[in-house]
Amino acid sequence: GAGVSQSPSNKVTEKGKDVELRCDPISGHTALYWYRQSLGQGLEFLIYFQGNSAPDKSGLPSDRFSAERTGGSVSTLTIQRTQQEDSAVYLCASSLPAGGRTEAFFGQGTRLTVV
Amino acid sequence: AQTVTQSQPEMSVQEAETVTLSCTYDTSENNYYLFWYKQPPSRQMILVIRQEAYKQQNATENRFSVNFQKAAKSFSLKISDSQLGDTAMYFCAFMKFRGGADGLTFGKGTHLIIQP
Numbered sequence: 001g002a003g004v005s006q007s008p009s010n011k012v013t014e015k016g017k018d019v020e021l022r023c024d025p026i027s028g029h030t031a032l033y034w035y036r037q038s039l040g041q042g043l044e045f046l047i048y049f050q051g052n053s054a055p056d057k058s059g060l061p062s063d064r065f066s067a068e069r070t071g072g073s074v075s076t077l078t079i080q081r082t083q084q085e086d087s088a089v090y091l092c093a094s095s096l097p098a099g100g101r102t103e104a105f106f107g108q109g110t111r112l113t114v115v
Numbered sequence: 116a117q118t119v120t121q122s123q124p125e126m127s128v129q130e131a132e133t134v135t136l137s138c139t140y141d142t143s144e145n146n147y148y149l150f151w152y153k154q155p156p157s158r159q160m161i162l163v164i165r166q167e168a169y170k171q172q173n174a175t176e177n178r179f180s181v182n183f184q185k186a187a188k189s190f191s192l193k194i195s196d197s198q199l200g201d202t203a204m205y206f207c208a209f210m211k212f213r214g215g216a217d218g219l220t221f222g223k224g225t226h227l228i229i230q231p
C-alpha cells in the first residue's frame with residue numbers, strides 16, 4: 001500500500017474484553033514496530049519484528065499483551081482482559097531493514113479507550 | 116538505557132518567526148541517530164530531520180535545521196520562517212547505531228503553536 005495502515009482508527013471497549021489491533025505495513029518493509037502513546041508515559045516502544053520474528057518481547061507492558069506478524073506483512077497486537085490503563089494511542093511503524101539509516105514510516109494509530 | 120528530555124512542553128510564536136525547540140539526551144553509546152518527528156492532529160508521526168552522530172555537520176532540510184552538540188548531548192531543532200502548518204507536537208528521538216531492533220526512544224514532546 002501507499003502507507004502504513006492501521007485499523008480500527010478508534011476503538012472503545014469495556015474493561016475485561018479482549019481487543020485486536022491491526023497494522024498493514026508498507027509493502028516490502030521487513031521491519032515493523034509497535035509503540036504506545038499515552039498521556040502519562042509519552043511514547044513507549046513495545047515490540048519489533050524483523051520478518052515474522054520478534055527477538056525481544058520484553059517491551060510489552062504485561063503478559064496480557066501479545067503480538068504476531070504473519071507472512072512478513074500484517075501484524076496484530078492483542079490485548080487481553082483490557083484495563084483502563086491500557087487506554088492510549090497504539091502506533092505502528094515500518095521500515096526497510098531496521099536501523100536509523102532507513103526511515104520508519106508511521107501509521108495514524110489506533111486510539112483505544114477502555115471504559 | 117537512553118533517555119531523551121524535551122524541557123519545553125509548549126511554545127508559541129508568530130507566523131514567519133524563527134523558533135528553536137530544545138532536546139537533550141543521555142547515552143553511553145558513541146554512534147547513534149537522532150531524529151525530530153512532527154505529529155499533527157492526524158496522529159501520524161512524520162520524520163522532519165535526521166542526524167547521524169558520527170557526522171559533525173548539522174543536518175538541514177529546507178526550513179528545518181538542527182544544532183547538534185555531541186559533547187553536550189544536545190540536539191535542538193530550528194524552524195525558520197515558521198508557517199501555520201508547522202503547528203503540531205514535535206518529538207525528539209534517539210536510536211542506537213545498530214539498535215534498530217530496540218526502536219526509537221522519544222522525548223515527551225513540545226507542542227508548537229504558530230500564531231497568524
